[in-house]
Amino acid sequence: MSALTSKSYHPGVLPIQFEQGRIMLVDQRKLPHELCYFDATAHDDMCFAIQDMVVRGAPSIGVAAAFGLALNVARLSTLSKPDFLKAFALATSELNETRPTAVNLRWALQRIAALVIQAVDQKYPGDIANLAFKEAEKIFQEHLDANLAISEYGAALVKQGDSISTHCNAGGLAACGYGTALGVIRAAHFAGKNISVYVDETRPRNQGSKLTMWELHQDAIPSTLICDSMSGHLMKQGKIDLVITGADRIARNGDSANKIGTYNLAVMAHHHKIPFYIAAPLSTFDCELFDGNNIPIEERSSSEVVTIDGVATTVPDARAYNPGFDVTPAELIAGIITEAGVLRPDYRSSIDRALKIQI
Numbered sequence: 001m002s003a004l005t006s007k008s009y010h011p012g013v014l015p016i017q018f019e020q021g022r023i024m025l026v027d028q029r030k031l032p033h034e035l036c037y038f039d040a041t042a043h044d045d046m047c048f049a050i051q052d053m054v055v056r057g058a059p060s061i062g063v064a065a066a067f068g069l070a071l072n073v074a075r076l077s078t079l080s081k082p083d084f085l086k087a088f089a090l091a092t093s094e095l096n097e098t099r100p101t102a103v104n105l106r107w108a109l110q111r112i113a114a115l116v117i118q119a120v121d122q123k124y125p126g127d128i129a130n131l132a133f134k135e136a137e138k139i140f141q142e143h144l145d146a147n148l149a150i151s152e153y154g155a156a157l158v159k160q161g162d163s164i165s166t167h168c169n170a171g172g173l174a175a176c177g178y179g180t181a182l183g184v185i186r187a188a189h190f191a192g193k194n195i196s197v198y199v200d201e202t203r204p205r206n207q208g209s210k211l212t213m214w215e216l217h218q219d220a221i222p223s224t225l226i227c228d229s230m231s232g233h234l235m236k237q238g239k240i241d242l243v244i245t246g247a248d249r250i251a252r253n254g255d256s257a258n259k260i261g262t263y264n265l266a267v268m269a270h271h272h273k274i275p276f277y278i279a280a281p282l283s284t285f286d287c288e289l290f291d292g293n294n295i296p297i298e299e300r301s302s303s304e305v306v307t308i309d310g311v312a313t314t315v316p317d318a319r320a321y322n323p324g325f326d327v328t329p330a331e332l333i334a335g336i337i338t339e340a341g342v343l344r345p346d347y348r349s350s351i352d353r354a355l356k357i358q359i
């Protein structure tokens with residue numbers, strides 16, 4: 001991997017911060033109009049924050065939940081061991097159920113839980129809480145490092161003057177660091193590659209127009225907002241050289257779940273012979289799933305489809321359907337950019353190798 005290409009290349013806005021023992025989350029529902037913080041120190045507030053997408057994006061959800069669970073360990077530490085274990089299991093499952101598709105959530109909670117369960121017979125409650133908090137900090141730091149590696153491996157795939165299309169938000173807000181898909185774009189920009197970006201608006205929650213445009217604006221990266229339905233037209237006109245998105249869960253054969261609309265983009269890119277890349281950390285891979293058929297797809301409230309920012313956009317009582325994610329089949333993906341390098345087909349073996357699974 002190359003050394004950092006520019007001094008101005010820095011992590012994006014970190015979505016999770018600590019102030020005097022409190023977990024403060026950037027309230028992503030309020031951007032780009034307002035940069036403000038939501039106090040998610042209390043367990044119920046953290047569950048709400050993940051569900052309502054105060055904090056969102058698979059890696060950031062995992063990191064936030066890890067801190068949330070660590071704070072629970074401290075909160076429950078005065079209980080007897082049996083009561084502690086019961087309450088800890090409940091808190092873990094409540095956090096786990098907040099959002100079903102992003103596997104990083106389960107992955108991060110399992111890491112904290114394994115440590116706590118192992119320590120419970122050997123250490124004092126205060127020490128266990130400390131251990132859990134340190135593990136959450138480690139997970140956070142690992143994401144920063146992974147994001148940086150992804151950004152640099154991915155930037156090598158970008159050519160001078162490329163026009164890149166992206167969907168949803170896979171920047172620092174979503175990934176806790178430099179960003180994944182947006183990290184690649186930022187690294188290519190700071191390497192002086194003179195790139196430009198087409199940003200899908202990403203209905204229904206508009207993570208593209210609200211968050212990706214905001215993050216690109218912070219770095220002054222040339223970017224153009226388009227409606228989700230416009231990418232085919234642009235590809236046909238030769239205006240897009242490559243597509244990069246993030247992922248929320250990747251099966252062992254490379255099938256990748258990402259924000260709804262990603263599959264359309266991948267099919268369109270395949271038709272136009274434009275390379276379609278996924279950028280994601282190894283924590284987004286689900287080694288329990290052999291393909292994408294069983295990836296749970298979150299169905300969110302229809303109110304997100306029939307309104308924009310609370311304002312109705314259709315007839316009263318309109319019926320609406322709101323699957324939050326779709327699955328792009330591995331054969332449409334040119335490469336998966338991870339901190340272990342760019343994985344290529346055959347994904348079954350390249351993914352197993354990256355995850356160090358015995359084949």
Ligand code: MRU
Nearest residue numbers: 056057058168170174246247259
């Ligand atoms: O519903 P969200 O906003 O949490 O969606 C998840 C995502 O941010 C995207 O699908 C993203 O591309 C992958 S996570 C970096």
